[in-house]
Amino acid sequence: MTEAWxxxxxxxxxxxxxxxxxxxxxxxxxxxxFADADGQPGHVPRTLCSGCVVGLLFVxxxxxxxxxxxxxxxxxxxxxxx
Numbered sequence: 001m002t003e004a005w006x007x008x009x010x011x012x013x014x015x016x017x018x019x020x021x022x023x024x025x026x027x028x029x030x031x032x033x034f035a036d037a038d039g040q041p042g043h044v045p046r047t048l049c050s051g052c053v054v055g056l057l058f059v060x061x062x063x064x065x066x067x068x069x070x071x072x073x074x075x076x077x078x079x080x081x082x
Contacts, residue, residue: 004041028052 032048 004044025052025055028055
């Protein structure tokens, strides 16, 4: 087994990767696949791929969240007019 790129203790510090733009998400997924093929310990590819998955979910849910925000704003303005 090769030496790990980072320790399992520092893997939790990579949570900031979940807010990455789509271009970087593809790079994270590729890095996770490369880490898995390179024989890295399980926490390395899981951490890299999780940033990609969470970012992808954010992009998919963005329109639904924006629509819900617009509906709430409309309800607030209608209530203020009453």
